[in-house]
Amino acid sequence: MSSIKIECVMGEKLRIGESPLWEEKEGTLLFVDITGQKVYRWNPASNNLQTVSVEAPVGSVALRNSGSYVVALGNKFGILKWEDQSVTTIAHVDEDKPNNRFNDGKVDPGGRFFAGTMAQELQPAVVERNQGSLFVLLADHSVITHFDKVDISNGMDWSLDHKTFFYIDSLSYSVDAFDYDVTTANISNRRCLYRLGKEECLPDGMCIDIEGKLWIACYNGGRVIRIDPETGKNIQTVKLPVDKVTSCCFGGKDYSEMYVTSASDGMDDQWAARQPQSGCIFKITGLNVKGIPPYTFAG
Numbered sequence: 001m002s003s004i005k006i007e008c009v010m011g012e013k014l015r016i017g018e019s020p021l022w023e024e025k026e027g028t029l030l031f032v033d034i035t036g037q038k039v040y041r042w043n044p045a046s047n048n049l050q051t052v053s054v055e056a057p058v059g060s061v062a063l064r065n066s067g068s069y070v071v072a073l074g075n076k077f078g079i080l081k082w083e084d085q086s087v088t089t090i091a092h093v094d095e096d097k098p099n100n101r102f103n104d105g106k107v108d109p110g111g112r113f114f115a116g117t118m119a120q121e122l123q124p125a126v127v128e129r130n131q132g133s134l135f136v137l138l139a140d141h142s143v144i145t146h147f148d149k150v151d152i153s154n155g156m157d158w159s160l161d162h163k164t165f166f167y168i169d170s171l172s173y174s175v176d177a178f179d180y181d182v183t184t185a186n187i188s189n190r191r192c193l194y195r196l197g198k199e200e201c202l203p204d205g206m207c208i209d210i211e212g213k214l215w216i217a218c219y220n221g222g223r224v225i226r227i228d229p230e231t232g233k234n235i236q237t238v239k240l241p242v243d244k245v246t247s248c249c250f251g252g253k254d255y256s257e258m259y260v261t262s263a264s265d266g267m268d269d270q271w272a273a274r275q276p277q278s279g280c281i282f283k284i285t286g287l288n289v290k291g292i293p294p295y296t297f298a299g
């Protein structure tokens with residue numbers, strides 16, 4: 001018998017919840033509302049919710065050092081200092097593409113911040129194609145461009161041995177893998193690991209678990225799925241009470257709980273009435289697998 005439990009845990013309804021991340025030291029879940037232009041810090045134990053409003057759509061946030069974070073904001077990389085609610089720009093990208101913005105991002109095992117861009121959506125998942133790129137912010141604040149011609153740059157993570165980089169360009173409906181060199185951040189040998197089925201819809205955010213399996217949030221697919229990168233097979237599906245599932249991470253005690261973000265943008269009144277929890281953060285317990293702590297930006 002399955003003991004999986006899914007609860008909507010955070011009262012606030014987000015427009016596009018994304019980039020969930022467990023900050024162990026604080027016992028808090030960090031996340032963003034992309035179009036709501038806010039970064040959140042929520043403590044599940046006390047239910048204390050803190051927010052910082054930012055001046056542009058914020059695609060992702062990652063750990064830096066105590067009280068400060070790296071953010072992918074508009075078309076800039078910035079350092080967010082929570083205490084004074086300030087963001088200092090450290091690098092620009094896509095300056096020739098004023099309609100672009102950052103989307104998902106994550107720190108690699110070498111302490112670099114990876115984040116990709118996309119054209120601003122006309123409506124959810126409708127974008128001018130091929131406008132995005134995948135960038136890497138190094139500790140010295142210089143930026144590498146890994147590749148361009150991305151539609152919607154989304155989830156990423158690294159294998160437990162750091163030798164593989166997993167990546168999602170949502171409109172390809174595919175979860176891809178690259179060989180990864182953690183000493184140089186080089187990627188090579190791109191291949192498709194898993195192609196989403198019709199009901200799974202669009203792959204969005206992703207995270208790896210302690211067994212090296214990938215969890216993919218299925219946007220408009222109302223579920224997270226667990227993929228075995230060795231076999232390229234779906235080994236588990238967990239359905240949620242909302243369609244617009246955007247990302248997932250492990251957190252809580254020993255990283256034994258999964259937190260899932262969702263979106264409410266782009267739903268008509270009927271759809272929204274049918275799924276009133278759209279935009280909530282969900283906690284899934286009873287998965288019987290743990291995650292790993294997020295890496296910290298070295299710069």
Ligand SMILES: O=C(O)[C@H](O)[C@@H](O)[C@H](O)[C@H](O)CO
Nearest residue numbers: 124125152170202204219246
């Ligand atoms: O959260 C994101 O990654 C995008 O910014 C969203 O708008 C959607 O998830 C996307 O349209 C589905 O791929």
Ligand SMILES: [Zn+2]
Nearest residue numbers: 104154204205
């Ligand atoms: Zn996303």
